[in-house]
Amino acid sequence: MAHASYTSRRSGLTTAVVVRRAASPCNWTSRTRVSPWRSSERRFPVSDEPERRLDYSTTSLEDARVRSVGLFSGIGGLELGLCDAGIETELLCEYWEPAADTLRRRFDAPVVGDIRELRSLPTADIVAAGFPCTDLSQVGRTAGISGDESGLIREVFRLVADTPPTWLVLENVPNMLTLQGGSPIRHVTEWLDENGWNWAYRTVDSRHFGVRQRRRRVFLVASKTQDPRTVLFADETGGSSAQKRHTAYGFYWTEGNRGIGWGEGVVPTLKGGSKLGIASPPAVWIPSAEDGRAICRPSIAAGERLQGFRAGWTDGSGTLGERWKLVGNAVTVPVAKWLGSRLVAPGYPVDVDRRALTPGRRWPFAASSVAGNREAWSIGERPVDKRSGVSLMNLLDRYTAEPLSLGATSGFTKRLKASTLRRDDRFVAALDAHIAALTAG
């Protein structure tokens, strides 16, 4: 039986959190469980070339029982993806009640609250932390990595310093590479360097994982004993999507001055942001729909699907606005599944251009530092190329969408027309027709 230790600030009492040996890692994915679990000493890769074997030595966990701890778990997008890859969830940490409520409903693992009160972690192979982006994201406060919320990364460092897992997984917005000259990524990697961790990070886009959402995120994998390049850089599909006619276009109706987040066949990134403020789901234009229905807002069930959760994942947890925030904050489930699969079964890194990572230059979209060898990787954001089986239009048809209100459409159209943004004339005509239809009746 494994334990974590949690001290409540209110009562001052320290309790041992007993980590149950659940029959399944989370109650949604129990059908995907792999068994039996056997430990393996097999090393990866098995190569005939001794130098290559030395370069990329990582232990495969394929036949082992693999356990993870989730910090800043939100509604568990990261953890659910890991579960889908056969990894058991031992402990979850989340202090916002609507999110914690979803976790308790969906996972067979204890959920503890404020990370600052978590004294220790149970032994685990993986510690995963999609730490708060509020101070780093373009839509957030951009106070930076020392901000009140994003600065909580220090709590992750404190916990893994005491009990280093085989793998540490961090996730955040790409702005962490550019904000204040890249100070967030520098802060994270300096701590890892100073404390003897190998690390690699890569920017990937959810749209290549079978969901109809554009969502670029940075995943960082670190280990004191393993080579994270065998996890993050083992897959690359390259190329670009073939141009095709789309039947629906996503955009942010709340914007319109500097950009609208235009997406062809996809919605722009679902946003979460802080606990304060209202999360605003994007809108979608469906050219073939009748006037008055062609400009619409996806339902929350559609939003959950756009993040790779099953529809209804957050049912019963908080208000509709809170549920959009929960969904917008999450890691896209199939992206986490890909990562989990590679943590369990690392692969051989692909052969792409690499150069020395030079201090003072822009942080690249992908980089690594292994045994002091720091490199920038010319690798794309599409490790896999999984096509969505359902178009954005059909997704909204299946999970419903409401017409965008007259006020919202009028305000957006006014801003768009007054801006210097390039726009499709047919789209502007559709907005005018939507306003006319709603005004008429």
Ligand SMILES: C[S@@+](CC[C@H](N)C(=O)[O-])C[C@H]1O[C@@H](n2cnc3c(N)ncnc32)[C@H](O)[C@@H]1O
């Ligand atoms: C970016 S979200 C994580 C989303 C999550 N990875 C997922 O896939 O759903 C960050 C989460 O950290 C939580 N959080 C912020 N401060 C916290 C604290 N002091 N203790 C525990 N959780 C905290 C927030 O409530 C939020 O749900």
